[in-house]
Each structure stands twice: as structure tokens, then as C-alpha cells.
Amino acid sequence: MIVLASASCGSAGAAGVKPGPVVSWGKPDVSFDDYRKDSIACGERGATTSMKGRGEFDAVVLGLDRQDTDIDIGRSLPPSLTREDPTQKLARDYALNGLKSRPEPKVKALQRFLVDHVEACLSERGYVRFALTPAQAAELGGYRKGSQARFRYLHALASREAVIQQQRYEP
Template identity: 35%
Template sequence: MRIAIVALAAILPTAAIAAPAPPLSWGKPGVPLATYRADSVDCAMRAYYTDVSGTEGAKNFVQGSKLIETYAGAPGDPLGNELMIGTIVQGVHVDESRKDVKTFQLDLVNKCLIDHGYHRFRLTDEQRKHLEKLKIGSEARHSYLYHLASDPAVLSAQAAPDPALTPQP
């Protein structure tokens, strides 16, 4: 359980920060809006609920958590214990471990979208600028992306290679 808390604490701050519009998106010519949304939620949920414990990042978090439990509240020199905990946290390589788990989950989303018949396309500078003006999660943003992602002319003219997927643990 502690691993989930540590991992969640490491990931949440970055999720709350607004980011610029991505250069790539996913689309499928003529896809109905209801299907587009359902596929999006389905792929996100598959990644969210997939066990990540087999990834190197999660294994690092588990190992670090176990070591921290050994020193947290242990009798002896409190300062020495705190220094050891700090060393363990540095050894876990939080950023690298978080990136490993994130890559694993992103690959799951990518595979799911490809399995549903979606392909990547590159957003133009103008499209990205317009998208950045729309609030993340807003109906206007969803609608704008859907219109791009379902337009065969946009998908053809702005096609980008689908990502190579990394092997799953």
C-alpha cells in the first residue's frame, strides 16, 4: 500500500500542471463522437487499472519503501536513520522510476488506440495554438479535437507514424 502512496505522490504534482498542447494526437476517419469518447475512456481505463508491479520503476519503489520501513521509527540514532532514509530515496531514482511506469502505461494506451483503429496525426502550429486557448477537459476542447481527429482530410494530410511499443513486463 505504501508503494501506491509514494508513487501517487510522485505523479500527482505533474498531473496538476497545465501543459502546452501536444504536437501529436490520435484520430480515426469518420469515427462517431460517442465511439471516439468511449474508445478514449476505455483505453485510459485499461492503462489506469493495469497492474504496474512488474515494471522496473514499481520494483524500485517497492524496494525503497521496504528499506524505508526498516529505518522509519527504528530505535537508535534518529538523525542517522533520517540520513539513511534520504540515501534510500535518492537511490530509488524517483524521476526515472516514475518515467518507467508512465511509459508502460502510455504504451498500453497507444496499443489500445491502435487496436481500435486509431492512428497518430501531427497538429499544425495553428491547431496547437487554438488548442492551448481551450481549457483542458472542457467541452470546447473535446469538440475541437474530435473534429480534427475524425476528419479524413486532416488525418491524411497530417499523418504521423504510430509509436513503436516497448515490450510489456
């Protein structure tokens, strides 16, 4: 999860926007086992944080409910009531409701809310952000996400005090 929280910081949002640095979290001299345990614990904290009662969450759920209602209504109408192809009508209505509810900004806000919980957990455990150099980021890109080799590579960087001091990242 340390990688998960950092990977979102390193991608470009819109076309033509230069991507930011690839950011990860480190703690000098942390053992690999503690690094993985902390990563899992903080990722779990983010993943299990309730979003109920947040305006963004309620709006996304309402939009999805409306889209589901469109599907249910579209399936229940007899084909003789409309001259339109039922599949095309359903797709159009579903898409229009999605446009009306505009879930993308709300989903991004919810993602940020969860990542904030992961990052707070990492900070509480003594981790700090650091930006990978272009060479480090390129090497990291050669490892399959979720692979043991990728975790080991990140740990090798994240546990070195010199890397953390020289490459510390403050957004």
C-alpha cells in the first residue's frame, strides 16, 4: 500500500500536463518485514475507512441508484411503447443519468479521502515521502506491480537514510 499511495501522485491528470514525480514513502533503517507490515496495516486502514455520510459518497450512490433505476424501468417497458431500440434507449438513458450525476470529481475526492488516511497512518509510523529520481522511477517501472522484486527494490530505496534526506518530497 505504500506503493499504492505513492503511485497516484506520479501520474498526469490531463492531456498535456507534465506528470509529477513518482513519490514513495520511506523510513531510515526499517526492516523489510516491518516495511511490509506497515504497508499492509496502513493500506488496510485506508481501505476500511467508512465513507458513509460524506456528501461525495451520498451523491455517487444516488447517481448509481438512478442509473440502476433506468435499467430496471427500461427492462420493464414493453417494446410496443417506444419506437426506439430498447438497448439503445437503455444505453442513452444510463449515460445521460451518469452525465447528470457527474461522479468522476466525487470519486476522485473520495479516493483522496482514503489516500489521506493511508498517508496519515504512514506518517504516524515515522515514514516520510521521497521522490524517486528519473533513473529510479525508470527502474521501478521495469518491475511488475505487486511483485516481490518491486517491493524489494522500493524497500532498498525507502530504508536508506541518504535517499530519504536527499530526495525528501514535500508537496
